[in-house]
Each structure stands twice: as structure tokens, then as C-alpha cells.
Amino acid sequence: MADSKTSSSTADEWTVEKALAAHDITIPEEVNSPITFFHIIERLKTTKRQGWTRHGIHDGESIADHMHRMSVMVMFAPPSIRASLNIDKCIKMAMLHDIAESVVGDITPSDDMPRDEKSRREAVTVDFFVERLLGSAHGGDDVSAAEMHAVWHEFENGTIDGVPSSSLERDFVQDVDKIEMLLQMAEYERKHGVNLEEFTYSATKIRMPVMRAWADEIIANRVKQTTAAGPTVASREQQDAYYGKS
Secondary structure (H helix, E strand, C coil): CCCHHHHHHHHHCCCHHHHHHHCCCCCCCCCCCCHHHHHHCCHHHHCECHHHHCCCCCCCCEHHHHHHHHHHHHHCCCHHHHCCCCHHHHHHHHHHCCCCHHHHCCCCHHHCCCHHHHHHHHHHHHHHHHHHHCCHHHCCCHHHHHHHHHHHHHHHHCEECCEECCCHHHHHHHHHHHHHHHHHHHHHHHHHCCECHHHHHHHHHCCCHHHHHHHHHHHHCCCCCCCCECCCCCCHHHHHHHHCCC
16 A cells, blocks of 8 residues: 555646646647647746736736747847857747746746756656657657757756756856846836835846846846835745755
8 A cells, every 4th residue: 555645745746737737728639730839838928927926016027028028138149248159049048948837837936946846847847848749749840849848958957968068058048037037127116116126136146247237237227216125025045046046
């Protein structure tokens, strides 16, 4: 007989199938085109970025909004590093890095979810997309499915072909990810008259000096708010756990 604690843990474990069912998304037994996948990622257009929602900004950006501006920003990489970057890969990375959130949702530092569990959920979601919905076995293209899988893992895990590897593209796009958030922070502060100081901590996680200059400019040009800062949602410790300490 299985241990009751183990059985309960297995029953409660998050799975892609359970998450899709909770979103009222049904996967056909036979998938013959990428259409089902396209329907699922519609949620990127409708799911709000939760960091802003928790600060009372309920008409804020969606996940897709965030990734779109990131992709435009990548096109205008600073000249000093542009020649060293594969811009095509960087654009794909920007467009795909949050794709698992269409199923997993937008997990933020204040959710206090262990980093390993967040990564597990997102990884199994990307695997599900590739193995169950995309590729030639499902009326898609194996090369494109494999590229999505590889680009996502390079951004998220720092692995290339399953091997840990440093990547200038990864460092750059991860910096752009944080800088896009800082842009949105400054814009919401100006629009809503709120103080979102908490989000400036992400600037300390930016790796590339030339990108830190962008972040410094955004922070320096913030409209100074006379209102007190809003309640802190995510502590420094939670942000360190989410972004990594270095």
C-alpha cells in the first residue's frame, strides 16, 4: 500500500493537465495542427502582470504586452554590444521567454514559491507544448518546436543543447526583461501617482554595464511622487530568491 503522505503529495502536485482543465482548455486526443497551441497562448494576451495588480493597478499590461516591448527593445541593442549579439535569437528569446506563463500564470517574488517549483512548472509546460502540441507528429514543424525549446531553456536555465553554457544573448535579454519592467514602473508612477520604489531593486540584478546605464537613466528620470510609497509586496529576500542573489 502506498504511503498516504506520498499519495496525497502526488495528488496535489501541479500538472499541466490540471492547469489546463482549470482554465477550461481541452486538448483533443489527436492534435493535427498548431491551432490548439495558438489558442492556449491567447492567455498571454489576457493575463495581467501580477506585480502591478498587487499594487492596485488593475488595468495594467498583459504578459504579451511585456514581451512585445522587450522584442522591440532588443532590435535597438546598444551599438557597443550589438555586433557581438545574435539579434535574431535575442528577439525569439524575448518573444518566448514567458510563454509557459500561458499555463502556469505570472508567478512573482511575492508569491514566495520556491524557485525550483516555479522552474519545474514552466519546464514541464514547455515540454508539453513541444511533445504534445507541436512538431511534425502534430502537423507542425520539428525544427521550430526544437528551436522554441532550446531558446527557452537557454534563457531560463543557461543551458545550450542541455549543457550549462554562458551566453551573451541570455545576459542581454535577461537585462532587457528587467529594464522593460523599470520602464513600466516609471510609466505607472507617472500615470497613477503611486510610488513603486520596490521595483527599482531589480536594477541591482542587471549584469551588463551598458544595460545598467539604461536602467540608471530610467530611475533618474522618474517623476518624483509626493505620495508615500505603497505597501511593499515583495521583500528583498523574496526578490533575491526570485532573481538570484548575484
